[in-house]
Structures are given as C-alpha cells and as structure tokens.
Amino acid sequence: MIYIGDIMKKYNLFIFNLVYVVSMEILFKLFTFKNIFSTSTITMLLFSIAISLILSLIETMFKNTLINKIISIVLTFIVWLLITAQFVYYQYYDTIFSIYSLFHGAQVFGFLDSIISVILINIIPILLLLIPFVVFLICIKNLNFERKEKMVYLINVGLIMALYGISMICVNTFDKNKTYSQKNLYYMVHVPKLAVRDFGVLTEMRLDLQRTIFGFEEQIVTNSNKTDEKKEEVKEVKYHKVEINFDELIENEKNKTIKSMHEYFKNVDASKYNEYTGMFEGKNLIVIVAEAFHTMAINKDLTPTLYKLYNEGFQFTNFYTPVYYVSTSDGEYVSLTSLLPKEGTWSMSESSNVYFPYVYGNLFSKYGYNARAYHDGVYTYYNRNKSLPNMGYKYKACYGGLNINCGVWPQSDVEMMEKSIPEYINDDKFVTYYMTVSGHLRYTYIGNSMSTKNKKYVIDLPYSEAIQAYLAAQIELDKALELLLKELEENNKLDDTVIAISADHWPYGLKENLNDYMSYNNYIDEKFDIHKNSFILWNNKMEKSVKVTKYASSLDILPTILNLFNVEYDSRLLMGRDILSDSEGLIIFNDRSWITSYGRYDAVTEEFTPYKENIDSYYVDKINKIVYDKFLMSKLIIENNYYKKVLKNVS
Numbered sequence: 001m002i003y004i005g006d007i008m009k010k011y012n013l014f015i016f017n018l019v020y021v022v023s024m025e026i027l028f029k030l031f032t033f034k035n036i037f038s039t040s041t042i043t044m045l046l047f048s049i050a051i052s053l054i055l056s057l058i059e060t061m062f063k064n065t066l067i068n069k070i071i072s073i074v075l076t077f078i079v080w081l082l083i084t085a086q087f088v089y090y091q092y093y094d095t096i097f098s099i100y101s102l103f104h105g106a107q108v109f110g111f112l113d114s115i116i117s118v119i120l121i122n123i124i125p126i127l128l129l130l131i132p133f134v135v136f137l138i139c140i141k142n143l144n145f146e147r148k149e150k151m152v153y154l155i156n157v158g159l160i161m162a163l164y165g166i167s168m169i170c171v172n173t174f175d176k177n178k179t180y181s182q183k184n185l186y187y188m189v190h191v192p193k194l195a196v197r198d199f200g201v202l203t204e205m206r207l208d209l210q211r212t213i214f215g216f217e218e219q220i221v222t223n224s225n226k227t228d229e230k231k232e233e234v235k236e237v238k239y240h241k242v243e244i245n246f247d248e249l250i251e252n253e254k255n256k257t258i259k260s261m262h263e264y265f266k267n268v269d270a271s272k273y274n275e276y277t278g279m280f281e282g283k284n285l286i287v288i289v290a291e292a293f294h295t296m297a298i299n300k301d302l303t304p305t306l307y308k309l310y311n312e313g314f315q316f317t318n319f320y321t322p323v324y325y326v327s328t329s330d331g332e333y334v335s336l337t338s339l340l341p342k343e344g345t346w347s348m349s350e351s352s353n354v355y356f357p358y359v360y361g362n363l364f365s366k367y368g369y370n371a372r373a374y375h376d377g378v379y380t381y382y383n384r385n386k387s388l389p390n391m392g393y394k395y396k397a398c399y400g401g402l403n404i405n406c407g408v409w410p411q412s413d414v415e416m417m418e419k420s421i422p423e424y425i426n427d428d429k430f431v432t433y434y435m436t437v438s439g440h441l442r443y444t445y446i447g448n449s450m451s452t453k454n455k456k457y458v459i460d461l462p463y464s465e466a467i468q469a470y471l472a473a474q475i476e477l478d479k480a481l482e483l484l485l486k487e488l489e490e491n492n493k494l495d496d497t498v499i500a501i502s503a504d505h506w507p508y509g510l511k512e513n514l515n516d517y518m519s520y521n522n523y524i525d526e527k528f529d530i531h532k533n534s535f536i537l538w539n540n541k542m543e544k545s546v547k548v549t550k551y552a553s554s555l556d557i558l559p560t561i562l563n564l565f566n567v568e569y570d571s572r573l574l575m576g577r578d579i580l581s582d583s584e585g586l587i588i589f590n591d592r593s594w595i596t597s598y599g600r601y602d603a604v605t606e607e608f609t610p611y612k613e614n615i616d617s618y619y620v621d622k623i624n625k626i627v628y629d630k631f632l633m634s635k636l637i638i639e640n641n642y643y644k645k646v647l648k649n650v651s
Contacts, residue, residue, distance in 0.1 A: 012144050013059060013060065013072075013143050013144055013145065014052060014053060014056040014156075016136070016139065016143060017052040017053075017055045017056050017059075018048070018049060018052040020052075020076065020079070020132050020135075020136060021048045021051050021055070021079065022045060022048045022049075022052075023132045024079060024080065024083045024129065024201075025048050025200040025202070026041075027125070027128055027129055028083050028086070028087055028129070028196075028201055029041070029044070029197070029200070031087060031122075032087065032090050032196075033197050033604060035605070039170075039174045039175070040174070040182065040198040040199075042170060043167060043170045043171060043174065043182060043199060044198070044199055046163055046166055046167040047167055047199055047203040048202070049163055050160050050163040050164055050167065051202055051203070053156050053159055053160050054160060055072075055075055055076075055079075057156055058071060059071050059072040059075065060145060060146065060148055061147070063147050065145040068145035068146075069145050072140070072143070072145065073137075073140070076136050077133065080129070080130070080132070080133040082201060082202070082205060083129060083201045083202070084130070085097075086201050086205075087122070087125065087129065088115060088118055088122070088126070091121075091122050091511075092114070092115065092118050092508070092511065093325075093327060093508070094323065094508075094590070094591075095192070095323075095324075095325050095590050095591070096192040096193050096196055096204065097325075098192065098208055098325070098343065098344035098345065099208045099209050099344070100212060100346070101326070101344075101345075114441055114442050114512075117442070117512045118511070118512060121512050170182070171183055171186045179621065179624040180194050180592060180603060180624065180628075182198050182199075184219075185198055185199070186199070186207070188218055189218055189219070190211065190216060190218065191591065192204055192208065192325075192343055192344070193590070193591040193604065194591060194592065194603060194604065208344060211344070212344065217257065218632050218635070218636075219632075237273070238272065238273040239273070239571070240270055240271045240272075240273070240559070240562070240569060240570065240571040240578070241270040241570045241571060241572055242569070242570045243650065244265075244570065244646060244647070244650060246262050246265065246266035247266075249262045249646065250262045250263060250266070257636060257640060258640060258642070261633065261636055261637075261640070261642055261646075262646070264629065264633060265572050265573060265646070269572070269583070270570070270572050271559060271563070271571040271577055271578045271581045271583055272582060272583075273563075274563070274578070274580055274581050274582070275580075276563065276564055276580045277563050277564070277566055278564070278565070279564050280498045280539060280561075280564045280565050281564075281565055282429075282496075283496050283497060283498050283539065283565070284369075284429060284430050284431065284493060284498065285360065285364065285369075285430075285431045285432070285497070285498050285561070285565070286432045286433075286434070286484070286497060286498070286500070287336075287360060287432070287434070287500045287561075288433075288434045288436060288499070288500065288502075289331065289332050289335050289336075289433075289434070289436070289502060289503070290436045290439060290477055290502070290503055290504075291328065291435075291436050291437050291438065291439040291503075291504060292439045292440060292470075292473075292503060292504070292505065292506070292507040292508075292509060293436075293439060293474065293477065293501065293503035293507075293533070293534075294474075294503060294506060294507050294533055294534070295521070295533055295534040296467075296470075296471070296520055296521055297439075297470075297471060297474035297477070298310050298534060299471070302457060302458065302471055302478070303475060303477075303478035304478070304482075305478045305481040305482045305485065306474075306477070306478050306481065306501075306536070309481070309499060309501065309536045310534060310536050310538075311545060312538060312542060312545055313536060313537050313538030313539070313542060313545060314535075314536075314538070314545070314546045314548060315545055315546065315547045316535045316537075316548045316550075316552055316579060317548065317549050318532075318549055318550065318551045318585070319532070319533055319535045319552050319553065320532055320533060320551075320553045320554075320587045320595070321503040321504070321531060321533040321553065321554045322505070322531045322553060322554070322588070322589045322590060323505035323506060323531065323590065324340075324341045325341060325343055325344075325590060326341065326346050326347070326348075326382075327505055327508075328382070328504045328505065329346055329347070329348045329349070329382040330346075330347060330348070331503065331504030331505045332348060332435060333347045333348040333351070334553075334554050334555050335502055335504070335554045335555075336359055336360070336433070337356060337358075337359055337558065337574075338358070338555055338556070338557070338558040338559055338574035338575055338576040339555075339574070339634040339637060339638070340555065340575055340588065340630055340631050340634040341634070342634065342638055342639075343631075346382060346383070347638065348383070348384070348387045349382060349386065350638055351387055351390065351638055352383060352386035352387045352390050353390065353641075354390070354637075354641050354643070354644075355641055355643045355644035356390065356391055356392075356643065357569075357643055357647055358558070358562070358569045358570075358573065358574060358643075359391045359392065359558070360391070360392075360431050360433060360558075360561075361388075361391045361392025361393040361433070362392035363392075363562070363567055363569065364392075364429075364431040364565075364567070365392050365431075367429070367567060368428070368429050369427075369429040369430055369431045370394075370424060370429065370430050370431070371392045371393045371394065371431045371433075372393055372394045372395070372420070372424050372431075372433070373388045373393035373394070373395045373433040373434075373435075374396055374397065374402060374416055374420045374432070374433070374434050374435070375395075375396075375397035375398070375402075375416075375434070375435040375436075376397065376398060376404060376410075376411040376412065376415065376416040376436065376438070377397060377410075377411065377435070377437040378397065378398050378399055378400075378406075379395075379397040379398055379399045379400025379402075380399075384397065384435070385400060388433075393433060396420070398411060402416065403419055404416060404419055408449040409440075409447070409448070409449060410437045410438050410439075410448065410449065411437050411438065412438055412449075412450065412453075412480075413436045413437070413438040413476050413477050413479075413480035414476060414479050414483060416434070416436070417480045417483045417484055417487075418483065420432075420434075421484065421487045425488070425491045425493060435504075436477055436480070438450045438473055438474075438476035438477055438480070439473045439476070439477055439507070440509075441507070441508075441509025443465075443469035443509050443510060443513075444465060444469050445465065445469055448469060448473060450472065450473040450475075450476045451469035451470075451472040451473045452472075453472070453476065454473070454475040454476060455468075455469075455472055457471075457475055458471045458472045458475075463516070463520065464513055464516045466510055466512070466513040466516060467510070467513065467516050467517070467520060470507055470509070470510060481499075481501075484499075494540045495539075495540050495541050497539070497540075498538070498539045498561075498564070498565075499536070499537075499538050499539070500535075500536065500538075500557065500561060501535070501536040501537075502533075502535045502536070502554055502557055503533055503554070505531075506530050506531050506533060514526070514530075517530070518530070527593070527602060528593075528595065528600055531589070535552070535554075535557060537560070537561075537564075548580065550579055550597075551585030551586065551595055551597055552579040552585050552587065553587045553588065555575055555576035555588065556576035556577055556578070556579045557576070558574065558576060559571055559574050559576050559577055559578045560576075560578050560579045560580060562578075563580060563581070573637075573643065573646070575630045575633065584596060584597070585597060586623070586626070586627075588630065588631075589603075591603050591604055592624070592627050592628070592631070594623055594624075594627055596623060597611065597612075598610065598611055598612050598619060599615065601620055601623065601624070603624075608620050
C-alpha cells in the first residue's frame, strides 16, 4: 500500500518543477499579454505539466544524486534564463527571438547599454521572475534526486503521453475555425508571438527548434477574392503586370508548393495605372532608409531640409513603419523588396542567393542606371555585403570601401554623403541607396557621438534628455540631406532627381521614455500609434505638395515608386501596393495585427476596433486570411527562389 507521504516523497521533485515552470509561464504571460484568463492558459498549463515531468525524469536519470542535482541546477537555470531573456527581448522589440537569432551573434540583443536600461525599467517583473529560481536554490537540499524504479519512469512516460494527448485535444478544439487558431499555430502557421501567448515560452521555443532542425512547410490556401479584370480591360484600363501564363505553369508544375503559389498569384489583382504613373519617369532616384527616423524629427527650425522635403512633396498622413523581428534589417528588407520578413531568420541575409528582379538596383540597371549602395555602419553587419550586391548595387560601408571616421558611434551621415556623392553625381542616370546610422539609439549625451555633436541645437528645448538627444541625432541626417541637395543643385541634377526617405522602424530606443514619446506625438494607443510615421517622397519640380490619406506602410514604398517611374514590373508578385492606386490600404504588423480604413485588429487580444459602421461580420476573417497569405507567400518566395521560376520565360 502506497501512503500519501510516500507519494509526496517520491514526486516532490516533480511537484517543485511543476510549480516552478507554471509560475514562470504564468508570470511571463501576465507581464507581456496582460491576461491569463483565457482558454489558451489551459493549453499552456497542460504543456507545462508535461514539461515538468520531463524535467523530473532527466533530473533523476543517474544513480549519483550529485550529478542529478547538478543537472537540475543547469536545467532550472536554463528555464529561468530563456523565459527572462524572452521577456526582456519582448519589452525591447515587442516580439519573440528565434532559435536562429539565438545562435547567430550579438544582433539578437543588439546594444548592451540599451538592454540594461530596459532591464532597469522592468526590474520588478524581472525580480518576480527570479523568485522561483531563488526558491529552488534555497530548497534544493530538501529535494529528492534519487534514481527511481523503472516502473516509476514507465508511469511518468505514460503520464507525459496522456498529457500530450489531452493537450492536442485542446489544440484541435479551441477556436479551430480561426486563421490563427491553436491548431493552425501548432501545426501549420509560424507566428512566434501568438504561439507564446497560446502555448507558453518553452513550448514555442521547442516548436521553433523542431522547425529549425527538421524544416517547416506552412499550409497554402489559394486566394479566392479575385475581381473580374476583364470587364475593366474593355475600358482600356492598364495594369502593372507582365505576361505570365499561369495556366501553363500550373499545368506543367509537379512541385505541390510551387503549383499552389502559381494558383495564388494568378488570382491576385494587379495594381492599375493611375494619374501619377510615369510622373518621375527617367529621373534619377535616391532611396534612403533612415535609422529610427520619425515624424517628430521634421521640424522647421531644427531640421529645415527634412521640413522642406516633407512639405513640398507627397504627404502620406496615415503611413506606418512597423518594427519586425530583426528590427533594422527587417525594416530595410520590407522597404527594399515589398515582401514581409520570414519569422525565425534574417530575411535580408537569407535573400543573398535569391533572384530579385523587382528591387531598385536590379530593375533600374536594365534601364541604364548605375546602382550604388552606402551604409555608414559596419560593412558586414547583417551580411549586407552579400544581400545588397545581390540586389544589384555596388556597395560600400565602414571597413568596406567607405573612408569615413568609423571609430565613433554612431557614425556620421554627413561624412557618408561627403564621400559617396562624388562617386555618382556625374553619372547620366543613377539610383543610389543609403542606409543611414546617425539616428541610432541610445539617445543620451554620453555614448552617442551624434547627439553630443548636435547638443547645442536642442539643449534648451523643454523636453527630456532622451527626446533632446534623439532630435540631435536626427539633425545629423538633416545636415546630410542639406549637403545632398546642395551638391545635386551645383551639378545640375536637382530637378532630375527624386528623393525617397523612410524609416526602418519607429525609434524604439525611446521606449524607455515611452510616456515622453507618446506625449510629444499626441499618441494614445501604444499598440498601434507608436508605429505611425512619415514617408518623404520629393522632387524639386513638383508644383505643389500632394496629400495622401490612404493607410499605407513601408511595405508599399517599392510599388509606389515603381509606378511613379513607370518601369515594367508585375504588381501581383509584391506584397505591398502602390499607395497612389485605388487598391485598399492595408498595414500589417509583426504579430499579424493590421489596420485598414475599416478599422484596426489586435491579433494578440483578438479585438477589432471599427472605424466605420455596418461592417460585414466576416470582414476580420477575410483580412486575417489576406494577411496570413502575404506572410506565407513572402516566406515561400525566398525559400523557393520563386521569382526565378515564375519569370524565367518572361522577357
């Protein structure tokens, strides 16, 4: 006969592991998603119980209890470290880091001083996350690490299998008809942020590791929302598309994934020509992705050049620059390719061996343009030395051909302009891309050379040091643009050059001063408003500014510019849409949240806030499906080098 006391003695390690894992997961969910009272918590608890059993088995494998104790300390520490690290990363980037990023260098956490600042701001939650581990260290001498009988292990294995089975029942039952149901997140969709919400940190990281090792293929569902283009073609409406015989491609394709992609793109509506098509045809193009650029940096007195360009060019009043999984690199990737980044990897880096016909360098080169790219950061950072040449640019950066003062941080955009402009200013036609760095965090007067350099311009402003230092850093960008306009004018190229400026992401270096940031910009909703931004698109010959109210994002920049230059491309193969066309605006965020003219949807809370009345009850599901497809197709384009396959017989 087994007494309760014997059971407690036998399973006290499991009980402790259970309390430990559950408390860590509950605390994480509470601090990040602000809600633990949901059906997803049930699933998370079931997975946590199974994980606790597995830990207990591993921690009693050996006859030597000292070895078991050491293993237990290591595993318990790893659990604490992973969950705490994910919490800090989430507070910093509003997303979850992947196994891929974890093993690919320091860019996972970027800049140590900023991370320390985030830790200090969130010190109470972090200390609460530390408590279970401290309790473990205190109680370790009273835990039973003795090796158990074989029957006990068999029972535990049986319990783990039973728990897994019950977990799968929940996964396959809760909200099973939703695009981001637990079933889809577990089997068919890779959305780490939503998976953590539903399954917990440890289970999501296990899924991520499993998919990294063994690969992962998401489900493809053909788009059925196509409108009838033929009726409009009778009216001689022109579309941005090339002649692709999708029917023939579908008929001859044996690969199931590629065939499904053909079917999807066949049913995507192409963008129409519009009144702005060809407005900048034949002109030179300078594209700038400005580090942490934001509307607040546009100031008549502090940044007169930015102010001039914004107020004399296109004004996109509902423009957003969402931050994605790999911050700057993903922001750059979205802007340059009009594709959404692939979760769990570095899309810009991974694209280095993929054919990109519709990026500025490769496309404009076919029209006789010389294509160059510059970055005042390190040449090899994020593997730009591979990705940018693949996009058709002759590329230079710090320690890679750009001879500026690379020993300061951040480096000067002005110096980058001084060294680079002479290399292309005399070309008949040029397309030049800049990835700036002067606006980079951290926004203080100690450790930020650009903020210190321009401190005198902002020190008397009635703002916090962080806001002042941010504005000071952006002044360097403004000075660089002032120099650029001056050189273009002196070389008679100003009228024939278009300048496009956007951000890689919002200045999340100000997240540690979020209240100041929100107050300065009159923002209300932290979830969405912080990403609202400006996209500058300017040419000196524009007779008046053009105000555009359509909802748009950095995903839409490339097709918008291609339309203005009237270069041949197929708009169906890009995920963004020409902002100046009549297509519906759609802003997509990293966690599958979105904004349209009809309302905004928070994918984490599953809450839809309508902007209009009498919206179709199926509208949210419809847009969720569109967003899902765009993420999936973006991923498959890279994984399958799809552009090369679909355009191989197109002139």
